[in-house]
Amino acid sequence: MYLVFRCDCGRAMYAKEGTARKKCVCGKNLKVKERRILVKTETAEEASEMVRKFQEEKYGGAVFTTADKI
Ligand SMILES: [Zn+2]
Known part of the structure; x- marks a missing residue:
């Protein structure tokens, strides 16, 4: 399983x-266990896809909300 968090x-x-720590690009070293998990996925591909969606949700909300209406 892969954990998606912010x-x-x-x-x-x-x-x-099972990963203890993950370093963010901002330089912060996060303890994975202490993060609120947004979603869990089976594969790394799904996890990276979810990360992309969460990024769009934050920075381009309009695009994200219309995507599921297609
Ligand atoms: Zn960060």
């Missing part, structure tokens, strides 16, 4: 379940 800086990222 850094305090707002960036979404994922880590394989």
